[in-house]
Amino acid sequence: MSSKPGISFIGLGAMGFGMATNLVKQGYTVRGFDVWGPALYKFRGVGGQGAATPAEAVRNLPHCVCMVATMQQAQEVLFQGPSPAAKALPQGATLLLCSTVPAAYVQGLEEQLKKEGRGDIFLVDCPVSGGAGRAADGTLSIMASGSEAALAKARFLLQEMSDPAKLYMVKPEGSGQRGIGMGSNMKMCHQVLAANQILAASEAMGFAARMGLDLTKVGQEVIKSDAWSWMFENRLPRMLHPENKSIASAVTIILKDTSIITAQGRLLKFPTPMCSVAEQVYFASLSRGYGADDDSSLIRLYTEGAENVGKVQGEVTDEGAKVQLVIKLLKAIHLCSAAEAIRFGAHVGLDLDQLSELCNAAAGGSKLFETAGAVIIRNLRAGNGSRGWPADTVSLGDVTQDLQEAVDEAQRLKCPLFLGNQALNLLTMASRSVQSGSEAAEGSVVTNWCAIT
C-alpha cells in the first residue's frame, strides 16, 4: 500500500490517461472512471484501478481529478448521470477540474456545489496545456485558481502533474479579485492566440501555395522571421507532408476552445473579431468532414480548387517579394491576435505579466506577441490615452500598409484570406479611430484597439 493519498480520476482520454498513469507511477493509488470501457481496461493494465461509475470512483478518496472533454461532460459526471460524483465525494474532498471550460461554468459549478449542500468541497479550477506527451511525463502547464485553502490542499497534486516552471497560480491584475474562474480565463486567453494562429498558419501557407511558392522554402523563411509563431513551426511539418495523415491535434479540439472564447465574449459583451471568424471557418471545415483531421490540414481550404477560379494574374512576380507578403500577412494577424488575447485578458482581470510569461512559454507564443505584446501591455496599463508604439518595432501605419499589399495580391489571385481581411479591417478601424481623435496617426495599436473594443 502506498502512503500517498488516494486519488480518483474521471476522464481517461488522451490527456487524462497520461495524467492518471503518471500519478500511478508516482506511487499514488488511482481509481479511474471513463465512459469508454476499453480505457478502464487499459488503465488497469498500467496499475490503476477501475470504477464503473463516477460515484464509485470518488468514494472515500480525498482527491478527485476531473479531466473530461467538455463542460457538458463535467456536468454529466458530477451531477446528472445515474451515479454522479458530486454527492459521493467524501467530506472536505478536493476536486480539481482540469478540463478546459468557460470561466462562467466553473464559477457556476462552485455555486451549484454550495446549493446542493457540498460547500465543503475544495474546488480548484485548473485547466492544463501541453499535449498527451507532457501529460504522461507530468510536465504539463497548469493554470490554477481557487480559494487559498483549496489551492493549498491541491498543490501537491498540481505539482505532480506539471513542470515546476509552468505551474501558474493565476493572479489578478493589481488588487483584483482572486478566485475560481481565473485559471479558466487564463487558459481561454492563451487559446485566443492558439485559435487565431493555428488557422493563420494554414491561411499563410495556402496563400503561399496560390502564389506558386515552394512551401518548404517559405516555411523556413517564416520561421526565421518576425512572423514566427509556435503554432506555425509546430504545424509546418504536417502541412508539408499531409500524405502522412499524422494527427497531432484535431480540428474539433481547437474548435471547442474557440467556441468557449466566443461564447465567453458574448456573455461579457466583449468583441472577439479574430476568433469569431476563425470559429466560422472551423465550423465550415467540420461540416466538410475534416473535424477529426489534424488542424494543419486546413491549408486545403485555401489551396483547393485553384483550377476553379479561372484565369488570375498576380502583380507580384519576384519570389522574395512573395515570401515577404506571406510574412507581412502573418505578422499583422499575429499582432491582432496578441491585441485580442491581451485585451481580453485585461477585461477579465488577469495579471498581464503572468499572461505574457505563460503565453511566451507556450503554444500561443509568437514573435509579435513577445515584442508588440509587451508594448501593448505597457500601454494598456498606462491608460488608453498613452502613445508609445515604439518606432523600433513597427508602426500601425506600416503594419496596415504591409497587410494591405498581401490582401491586394490575394484578391487578384481570388484566394480567401479570412483572418487577413479581418485583421486589415480592424487595423483600419483602429487607424481611423486615432485620426478622428486627438492622437497622432502613429498612435499605438493598443490605444486604437481599445478605442474599437
Next chain:
Amino acid sequence: MSSKPGISFIGLGAMGFGMATNLVKQGYTVRGFDVWGPALYKFRGVGGQGAATPAEAVRNLPHCVCMVATMQQAQEVLFQGPSPAAKALPQGATLLLCSTVPAAYVQGLEEQLKKEGRGDIFLVDCPVSGGAGRAADGTLSIMASGSEAALAKARFLLQEMSDPAKLYMVKPEGSGQRGIGMGSNMKMCHQVLAANQILAASEAMGFAARMGLDLTKVGQEVIKSDAWSWMFENRLPRMLHPENKSIASAVTIILKDTSIITAQGRLLKFPTPMCSVAEQVYFASLSRGYGADDDSSLIRLYTEGAENVGKVQGEVTDEGAKVQLVIKLLKAIHLCSAAEAIRFGAHVGLDLDQLSELCNAAAGGSKLFETAGAVIIRNLRAGNGSRGWPADTVSLGDVTQDLQEAVDEAQRLKCPLFLGNQALNLLTMASRSVQSGSEAAEGSVVTNWCAIT
C-alpha cells in the same frame, strides 16, 4: 437610313446584347464589337452591325457605349488591344462606360484620355443595374456622372436605356464636388447591400435548415417580417428549388462587385467589415467550383455535411421561436449592411437622400434599410454626437441581444454564421464605444458605427 445618330457598342454579353438590341429597336444604327464571335453573328441577326475590332466599331460614330465585364476588359478594348477604341474615336465623341468598375478606375481613365491627347472625348461614368430583361427593355437603373457637358451629350442615350424614374444623375452631398466616379461610387454603395444581403439569404436559410425548420414556411415568414430584403425574396424560390438549377445571377457576378467594394475600401482606408467577410466566403465557394452557379446555391455552404458535425443539441425547441431567430439574424445583418453602405456613401461624398431613394427602389432594398437607414442618414448629418435611434424602431441593445440569441443557438448546432458573427462583433464594438464615451448606452447605431469606422 436612320436619322438618329450612330452608336458603337462594345461588349455584347448578357447585359450588353440586350442594351444594344434595344437601341437597334429604337431606330439607331448600332455597330457592335465583342471578343466572342457568335455574339456578333447574333447581333447581326437582330439588325445590328458587327465590327472585327474595337477601333472599327467606334470609327466615325459620335457615341460609344462600353459594356464590358471588368475594368481590365475596358482597359483592353480602349487602349491595349491591337486595334484599341480610344485612338479611333472621332473628335468630340461621347464615351459611356456602363461597366461596374471602381470609381478610381474611371477617374484614372479620364486622366489617361487627357494624357493620350484625347481630352476632347466626353466621358460618362454610368454603371447600370437591373438585369438582362430590363436591359433589353430599355428600363435599366442607371447611375450617371461626368461633366455637365458630357451628361448633356449623353442624356438621350441614357434615357433610351433606362426607366425614366430610375435614371439618376448622381449628386454629391451638400456642396461636394460633382464629376466622374460618382456614378461608380453610387453603384458600389448599392452593391454593398447586394453583397451582404445575397449571402445573408443563404446564411439565414441555411441556419433555418440546421434548426430543422420547413424552409418554405420560414421563407414566407421572413418575407412578411422586418427581415425582408429584395434579395431574400428574389433568391428564395431558387433556394427552395435548387433542383431546377436555374441561374439568375452567378456567384462570380456578385464576387466581382464585392471585390470592387473591398478594393476601393482599401484604397480609401475605409473599413468594409461586412463585405470583406462576404468576399472571403465567395472566394471559398469559387474555389469549390460554385462560381458559375446561381448565388442562391450558397445555402449549401451552411446546410452541407450536417452528418459530419456529430451530436449537437440546440436549446430552442419551439418552432415559432426558431423562426424568430432566423428573423433576428437577418435584421441585424441588414442593419449592419445598411450602416456599411450609408457610411461608405457618406465617405465618398454621395448625396445620401439619392442613395437612399435608389437603394429603396432597387435590389439592395431591405425593410431595415428603409426604416433604420433613414435614421442613420438623419443622424449622420446631425453629426456623430447625435442621439436619436428612435424608440419606435429598435434599440442597439435589443438588436444586439436578439442577434446574440441566434449566434448562441448556431454555435450549439455548430453551424457557421459568417455574417451573423461579424455583425455581432461590430454591434458589440459599437455598444462599447458608446458606453466608454459620454453617450447613453441606447445611443444610435450610426453614432457608434461612426465611432468604430
